[in-house]
Amino acid sequence: DVKVTQSSRYLVKRTGEKVFLECVQDMDHENMFWYRQDPGLGLRLIYFSYDVKMKEKGDIPEGYSVSREKKERFSLILESASTNQTSMYLCASSFQRAGDNEQFFGPGTRLTVL
Amino acid sequence: SQKIEQNSEALNIQEGKTATLTCNYTNYSPAYLQWYRQDPGRGPVFLLLIRENEKEKRKERLKVTFDTTLKQSLFHITASQPADSATYLCALDPSYNTDKLIFGTGTRLQVFP
Numbered sequence: 001d002v003k004v005t006q007s008s009r010y011l012v013k014r015t016g017e018k019v020f021l022e023c024v025q026d027m028d029h030e031n032m033f034w035y036r037q038d039p040g041l042g043l044r045l046i047y048f049s050y051d052v053k054m055k056e057k058g059d060i061p062e063g064y065s066v067s068r069e070k071k072e073r074f075s076l077i078l079e080s081a082s083t084n085q086t087s088m089y090l091c092a093s094s095f096q097r098a099g100d101n102e103q104f105f106g107p108g109t110r111l112t113v114l
Numbered sequence: 115s116q117k118i119e120q121n122s123e124a125l126n127i128q129e130g131k132t133a134t135l136t137c138n139y140t141n142y143s144p145a146y147l148q149w150y151r152q153d154p155g156r157g158p159v160f161l162l163l164i165r166e167n168e169k170e171k172r173k174e175r176l177k178v179t180f181d182t183t184l185k186q187s188l189f190h191i192t193a194s195q196p197a198d199s200a201t202y203l204c205a206l207d208p209s210y211n212t213d214k215l216i217f218g219t220g221t222r223l224q225v226f227p
Contacts, residue, residue, distance in 0.1 A: 107157055
């Protein structure tokens, strides 16, 4: 079974802190994604990557950056956390850039910024 | 504008009945549509994919239809069980063959005994 793991289930940070969210997948997937999920707004794509060192902006990239140095690991970075970044963050991966691939999600990190 | 709409109100049905969830979209021409299940505090789990040239897809008690004229997908769970209670999300690829997905906000299904 594909396994996508995220470094923390719950995280509490203070405004202005630099925050790192880590995601690891163990099935050699090429695509990796970071979403945030908020009530009433659903899942929104922040960034995605279809290869090592490749990244593309999603719908809401402002205030975030990403890093993909190894195929299995995709990191989301909040350069200076703000209260409006309090959310559930979900990482996902999928097999290859060929369309119609299902996405496998991690358990999520609930981030609170005080 | 482009959007995907799912009924934001919860759907409450009795065990054994068929649950039908709706996904409508505007200003997209997706090659396929996917359905996911999400339990509270967990990540979504893929259930079914249906392509634009498929009218219907089945998997055990699940059935999905896709009407590209109406721009609508229906998701059915037959003989529903309390364990089917969850939020169900539809998703589509807005730009053919990119693997990016746009998700609806989901419909919460509650099956009571």
